[in-house]
Amino acid sequence: MKRNEALALLKKYNESDSLLKHAYSVEAVMKYFAKINEEDVEYWGNIGLLHDLDYEKYPEMHCVKTREILEKEQADEPFIRAIESHGYGICTEVKPESYMEKVLYTIDELTGLITATVLMRPDRNIHNLEVKSVLKKFKTAKFAAGVNREVVLQGCEMIDMELNEVIGHTIEGMKTVAEDLGFAGQ
Template sequence: MLTRDEGWQLLCEWTPSAKLRIHARAVELVMRDLAGRLGENVERFGLAGLLHDADYDTWPEEHPTRIVAWLRERGETDLAHAVSAHYTRWGVPYDHLLDKALLASDEITGFVMACALVRPTRTEGLEPKSVKKKLKDKAFAAGVDRFEVAEGLRMLIEARGGTEEEHLARIIAVLHEHREELGLS
């Protein structure tokens, strides 16, 4: 079984961009937190978050086929499937909670970080309603696909309940807890 250390080593090898490594770490933290709250495997969820974009910097035109193949070669089929499904337009089915959780955590985690970075207090005092308001502003963090955010939240809520506000509050709390490491202080 793949370890977190092996995953981090691969991420650093394939991902020269510190910004993308920070994104991967943030999604890992959000996924680990979600798994813990849902009684799921924290390590597996964390690895999916950590590695979902591992091949993007070096092979953007092949993303995510390189990391998916690498995971499959090691028998990590659940991780490979989740990574291959972290964008709905790729047409991969969402068979497991891990798949839905990654979709529900990837884009929105990056978006919440963008929201925090434009505030003088960063994550301190950031509220879900502010994030939802920024989501309506198509010019803000324009690279974040709002459809992917909405679909991910819908799938996660359908699978495990809760509300968008609760999911956003949890993401904000995780990012705030790790603000130093993530450059959000």
């Protein structure tokens, strides 16, 4: 699947600006991790782009409906499985096994925390966001309370990276789409 096809599919099932921006964030971070690990950037990016494909229309069947939709689109099994695995322990029992799956599991919630952090900044500029600022917000449970920090920490263990390193890579990935996210500063 090409990126334009993945984007059209995403927009067929999602209209919410916040869900679309979240998809762009996760796509960008997946591409960033793929690049630094010399993996298929477009493939990883499309998984990030479509990871919440079913969430707006079928929130009670999150990850389950995605399988049905992607099977109809003739997506390959590793692609579908990777998306299912990001809901491990929350809405699926599909445990992340490949490195790609573990990265998706780790960074999905983290992009939400970084988004909330940038939105609280007067300049809304991700380009000058520091890891220490995100770490401080991470440790404040009431800030972006919907972000499952335990998932992020479990993911860091899975990919054998320190939290601050994962945060740094996630920020760098999100910087690549700062304009699309409205995070290029005012």
